[in-house]
Amino acid sequence: MNVRTLCLSILYDSEASGYDIRRMCTEGNFAYFVEASYGSIYPALAKLEDDGLVASRTELQEGKPARKVYSITDAGRSAFAAELSEPLGEDMFRSPFLLFARFAHILPRDLVEQRCNEFLQRSQDGLKQLDGAPDEHNCTPADMWVINYGRAVLQVAEQHFRTHMHELITMARAEPQKDAAE
Amino acid sequence: MNVRTLCLSILYDSEASGYDIRRMCTEGNFAYFVEASYGSIYPALAKLEDDGLVASRTELQEGKPARKVYSITDAGRSAFAAELSEPLGEDMFRSPFLLFARFAHILPRDLVEQRCNEFLQRSQDGLKQLDGAPDEHNCTPADMWVINYGRAVLQVAEQHFRTHMHELITMARAEPQKDAAE
DNA sequence: ACTTGCATGTAAGTGGTTACATGATTGG
DNA sequence: CCAATCATGTAACCACTTACATGCAAGT
Numbered sequence: 001m002n003v004r005t006l007c008l009s010i011l012y013d014s015e016a017s018g019y020d021i022r023r024m025c026t027e028g029n030f031a032y033f034v035e036a037s038y039g040s041i042y043p044a045l046a047k048l049e050d051d052g053l054v055a056s057r058t059e060l061q062e063g064k065p066a067r068k069v070y071s072i073t074d075a076g077r078s079a080f081a082a083e084l085s086e087p088l089g090e091d092m093f094r095s096p097f098l099l100f101a102r103f104a105h106i107l108p109r110d111l112v113e114q115r116c117n118e119f120l121q122r123s124q125d126g127l128k129q130l131d132g133a134p135d136e137h138n139c140t141p142a143d144m145w146v147i148n149y150g151r152a153v154l155q156v157a158e159q160h161f162r163t164h165m166h167e168l169i170t171m172a173r174a175e176p177q178k179d180a181a182e
Numbered sequence: 183m184n185v186r187t188l189c190l191s192i193l194y195d196s197e198a199s200g201y202d203i204r205r206m207c208t209e210g211n212f213a214y215f216v217e218a219s220y221g222s223i224y225p226a227l228a229k230l231e232d233d234g235l236v237a238s239r240t241e242l243q244e245g246k247p248a249r250k251v252y253s254i255t256d257a258g259r260s261a262f263a264a265e266l267s268e269p270l271g272e273d274m275f276r277s278p279f280l281l282f283a284r285f286a287h288i289l290p291r292d293l294v295e296q297r298c299n300e301f302l303q304r305s306q307d308g309l310k311q312l313d314g315a316p317d318e319h320n321c322t323p324a325d326m327w328v329i330n331y332g333r334a335v336l337q338v339a340e341q342h343f344r345t346h347m348h349e350l351i352t353m354a355r356a357e358p359q360k361d362a363a364e
Numbered sequence: 365a366c367t368t369g370c371a372t373g374t375a376a377g378t379g380g381t382t383a384c385a386t387g388a389t390t391g392g
Numbered sequence: 393c394c395a396a397t398c399a400t401g402t403a404a405c406c407a408c409t410t411a412c413a414t415g416c417a418a419g420t
Binding site (some may be wrong): 184185217218221222246247312 | 379380381382383387388389390
Binding site for chain 1 (some may be wrong): 369371372373374375385
């Protein structure tokens with residue numbers, strides 16, 4: 001999923017500026033799929049306009065910089081549909097935490113405990129993000145389907161982790177004698 | 183998780199050639215975290231050797247090309263542990279399929295059905311890969327912990343998908359009249 | 365006075381993939 | 393005879409990130 005496709009997917013339902021797109025894919029429920037930086041979004045939008053897949057209009061605002069609002073064209077819609085019709089790339093999951101976990105036994109216990117707590121926190125935050133916001137009025141049924149799938153998966157992930165994290169902590173190296181020689 | 187760290191993590195428990203590493207991270211239970219190509223593995227190993235974090239020895243074989251077997255050094259072990267002790271990057275999940283699913287309503291039904299079946303198949307394959315192979319004798323407890331976590335998550339993912347995929351299919355655009363006028 | 369938010373964009377750098385180059389052996 | 397497996401490596405290319413450049417307004 002390149003940034004180009006990400007932009008088309010967001011513009012499919014509503015117009016937006018580069019800035020909007022960035023926010024949607026870092027905060028909104030698009031964070032799911034991709035996260036893109038300004039450095040990739042702005043050039044992608046410019047190229048999409050060159051190719052005639054999106055059109056732009058500059059919106060002046062009082063007290064704020066002008067926004068360049070992009071909207072998808074008919075050509076853009078069919079290009080996007082065509083792209084989705086091609087064979088899909090494989091889903092992928094990259095977990096620095098799980099690599100860390102595999103080596104719990106060579107790491108100090110307090111570090112493992114700390115990282116576990118951080119991970120639990122992030123799991124809970126992710127879940128909360130999916131629980132908040134989305135409702136029938138601002139989401140299509142397909143959107144809801146995706147959100148529910150995500151929710152189901154994140155829920156067990158969080159639950160499993162919560163009930164098994166202590167095992168991971170006990171595997172960790174016992175504290176390397178802190179200077180608590182009281 | 184860059185390829186450099188991937189190599190160190192694999193070499194931590196046993197020596198291996200670049201070729202071995204490639205196989206382990208595409209087939210083995212390392213596929214979990216990263217997937218790397220030869221074009222990144224070989225240069226990474228060379229650089230690790232330059233830095234003194236791994237050592238190599240050339241193993242001649244009859245009827246097969248020579249293998250360059252790498253093993254981790256003490257410096258490598260501590261460098262790896264140091265890397266794991268730094269703040270972890272965020273886990274991430276990229277799903278071309280979920281993007282596809284969000285747009286089920288604009289896509290032809292038979293395509294959606296096909297992609298759903300493919301996705302189900304891949305889910306089941308992924309699960310089978312985790313169920314096979316790993317046992318106490320070739321895995322550390324931490325390895326088993328990670329595998330069990332993955333198993334728990336993949337299991338509900340597959341189960342949820344299997345019971346809800348038909349909803350997604352019914353959202354898809356009705357067939358654009360095939361020439362089956364029998 | 366300073367930071368934060370809004371807003372757009374570029375240039376340099378990074379971390380990878382794809383394709384290529386090479387070559388021997390085994391199995392269909 | 394051709395394809396696949398084993399095995400190492402390089403070069404060209406790509407997508408994306410980071411950091412930079414700019415600037416104004418509102419809140420602290």
